[in-house]
Amino acid sequence: MPSLQEILLYFDPVGPLAVHTDDRILNPVSGNTGIHRKKGKKPNIGAAKIVLAGIGNPALADEIRSYLYGLSGVLPAGDLVDLGNFREGKTGADTRIGIMDVITELGKAHKIVVLIGRDTHDVLTCGKAYTRLETPYNLAVIDSVIDIMPEAEAHRSHYLNELVKEPDGCLYDFVHMGYQSYLNETDCFDRMGELYFEYHRLGALREDMRESEPVFRNSDLVFLSMNAIRQTEAPGVTFPSANGFTAEESCQLARFAGLSDKLTLFGLAGFQPERDKSGQTSALAAQIIWHFLQGVLQRKADYPFGDIKLYQKYLINLPNTGYNLTFYKSPASGRWWVEVPYPDTKYARSLYLACSPRDYQVASDGEVPDRWWNHYRRLS
Secondary structure (H helix, E strand, C coil): CCCCHHHHHHEECCCCCCCCCCCCCCCEHHHHEEECCCCCCCCCCCCCCEEEEECCCHHHHHHHHHHHCCCECCCCCCCEEEEEEECCCCCHHHHHHHHHHHHHHHHHCCCEEEEECCCCHHHHHHHHHHHHCCCCEEEEEECCCCCCCCHHHHHHCCCHHHHHHCCCCCEEEEEEEEECHHHCCHHHHHHHHHCCCEEEEHHHHHHCHHHHHHHHHCCCEEEEEHHHECCCCCCCECCCCCCCECHHHHHHHHHHHHHCCCCCEEEEECECHHHCCCCHHHHHHHHHHHHHHHHHHCCCCCCCCCCHHHCEEEEEEECCCCEEEEEEECCCCCCEEEEEECCCCCCCCEEEEEECHHHHHHHHCCCCCHHHHHHHHHHC
């Protein structure tokens, strides 16, 4: 395994870029970023909080950089390091192992990783890297299609079938956001239910985007496929659709992801550069990354870094169900958690699940929130 600074050996430096910017932006992102260049001082990965890397398509990653670097600087100097573009191995397997080496080492160093990927196969590589850390992890994916297939068609799955079946895998929870019903087989919803995995329809999320926020707060890894965004706003994708999230909504999702104190990897995927004639998709991808960075800057050090026992506590008795629910509210951010006890009483511990004010209201009305119920059954 490489040391932290030796990670740079896995990457080609960032070359000259024609940065897209406005003359009125005096402090662009590039000015405060430690960029891995061919010449000059190497960036200090150890001192950085966030690490950016391109994997899969160097030209695409550089195109997105050309827009990102020109946006207004959002982080203090040195907080962000750009490693450059990952060098392809002799085989696809070599490349995947190398990417896993890098992500594992960055995970051990508690770095927040931002990946400019190519497609959702990258999710599998990152999931396997987190399994190396030997800690259960939660994964959330934003995409128009849910990646779960029947066993006979498992080879068509990009990542989820293999992550679920991995003998020594550490995937604990998976949440899918933004699926479009007409692009998914009905059987996939049954399979997701059997695994107690959440799935949120595009239309339901767009009714109240704030309901997506707890998903990110529970997640360690998040991948946003550009296929989840409507074609008029992101034409350069692998599977264009007339429907999807708007550009503004996708940036809002990225900011929610950045705000999550738990989240340590944010990836973009689903690009088809040949369709991005005007650079519109790359420009949007840069703005999505910018909003993620802004979210990281605004983190509140809530649970799991804050002591949840010091939060405001709300007890709700549900006599018709036989359950008692305990909610916690952070005084710093106003965000909510609900306690999920282990059903087996020999385990005197609980899981604290990020939730929304709506979950509290549902419980107050005498019903068990779906989010709580799914996790309680999984613990059983």
